[in-house]
Amino acid sequence: PGALLRAGLGQALQRAGRTPIRTEPLDNLYEMTGQLGRGKFAVVKKCVEKATGKEFAAKFLRKHRRGRDSRAEIVHEMAVLEAARNNPRVVNLHAAFETDHNIILLLEYAAGGEIFDHCVSDEPLPERQITRLIRQMLEGVHLLHQCSVVHLDLKPQNILLTSLSPLGDIKLVDFGLARRLGTMGELREILGTPEYVAPEILNYEPITTATDLWSVGVITYMLVVGESPFLGENKQETFLNVSQVNVDYCRDAFSLVSELAVDFIRKLLVKAPEDRPTAADCLTHPWLWQLGPESDPPTPRTPRERSAGKWALPPEDFEDKENF
Numbered sequence: 067p068g069a070l071l072r073a074g075l076g077q078a079l080q081r082a083g084r085t086p087i088r089t090e091p092l093d094n095l096y097e098m099t100g101q102l103g104r105g106k107f108a109v110v111k112k113c114v115e116k117a118t119g120k121e122f123a124a125k126f127l128r129k130h131r132r133g134r135d136s137r138a139e140i141v142h143e144m145a146v147l148e149a150a151r152n153n154p155r156v157v158n159l160h161a162a163f164e165t166d167h168n169i170i171l172l173l174e175y176a177a178g179g180e181i182f183d184h185c186v187s188d189e190p191l192p193e194r195q196i197t198r199l200i201r202q203m204l205e206g207v208h209l210l211h212q213c214s215v216v217h218l219d220l221k222p223q224n225i226l227l228t229s230l231s232p233l234g235d236i237k238l239v240d241f242g243l244a245r246r247l248g249t250m251g252e253l254r255e256i257l258g259t260p261e262y263v264a265p266e267i268l269n270y271e272p273i274t275t276a277t278d279l280w281s282v283g284v285i286t287y288m289l290v291v292g293e294s295p296f297l298g299e300n301k302q303e304t305f306l307n308v309s310q311v312n313v314d315y316c317r318d319a320f321s322l323v324s325e326l327a328v329d330f331i332r333k334l335l336v337k338a339p340e341d342r343p344t345a346a347d348c349l350t351h352p353w354l355w356q357l358g359p360e361s362d363p364p365t366p367r368t369p370r371e372r373s374a375g376k377w378a379l380p381p382e383d384f385e386d387k388e389n390f
């Protein structure tokens with residue numbers, strides 16, 4: 067698995083960088099205003115571009131982690147963002163800077179915060195909002211999968227909203243674990259956050275696009291129920307719950323939504339990856355379209371896709387970037 071990972075990063079280094087990594091002082095061009103979030107190796111701050119007054123999110127990524135040079139991993143994260151440039155559900159990469167210790171990614175600012183806040187709340191979102199957000203998440207994931215990118219860290223903290231009130235649109239962030247599924251072999255790696263990882267990751271089995279669909283199931287459960295389906299008292303318990311697919315479908319919250327919601331989640335939280343629907347399959351599920359507004363399924367675009375009975379979602383200008 068280490069070799070495969072390195073192969074992936076090697077590809078990342080080969081591609082000519084679209085977004086230059088600038089070394090001039092960031093403070094000349096942007097004014098930092100406050101912290102938006104932080105992870106293991108990153109701090110994200112809100113900032114304003116002095117020339118335009120536009121708001122951005124500046125993700126500060128440490129170049130050295132656990133005594134190791136991680137520059138290649140950061141360049142890889144940039145390359146994934148660039149490959150997804152035409153995906154409207156992925157946050158846009160505006161610019162990049164480098165200091166002695168950090169690479170700073172200037173990202174489109176998602177003002178509505180994380181959908182996490184709606185996943186652990188006593189007041190669940192209205193069902194039609196949940197289905198609208200799930201549709202948008204699936205559109206984003208479908209477009210990623212079309213260019214053989216798996217996100218591998220889909221969780222409510224990495225799914226942001228463009229605005230809070232009114233509730234805006236989905237933006238996927240955090241491509242730090244994203245991988246391109248190569249043709250050269252299988253990808254097996256231990257990644258992600260216990261609560262959200264799929265059984266195949268725990269079992270060190272091959273990672274495919276279906277791994278992301280498991281996470282979509284977990285997130286959907288959380289939006290409906292307001293609690294994480296597999297979270298145990300400790301990591302061991304959580305891992306056991308995941309590997310046994312120990313899910314409670316009898317929660318009170320399920321009585322507040324259509325029965326189709328349970329059917330949708332049940333189809334995704336399936337142990338065998340090959341038995342899960344694809345993102346495109348999910349987008350045809352009746353639960354997502356039963357409530358208006360904008361309840362028309364997307365129109366199939368190409369004759370081939372029409373005959374295959376699958377929905378084609380990518381905008382016309384979406385390119386499948388060969389290498390990054």
Ligand code: ADP
Nearest residue numbers: 102103105106108110123173174175176223240
């Ligand atoms: P990490 O790899 O450390 O998890 P993320 O990219 O997930 O870093 O960013 C950490 C947090 O910062 C996110 O969960 C989110 O709350 C916030 N954040 C990240 N990007 C943006 C953005 N473009 N707009 C607004 N908030 C953001």
Ligand code: MG
Nearest residue numbers: 105223224240
């Ligand atoms: Mg994150």
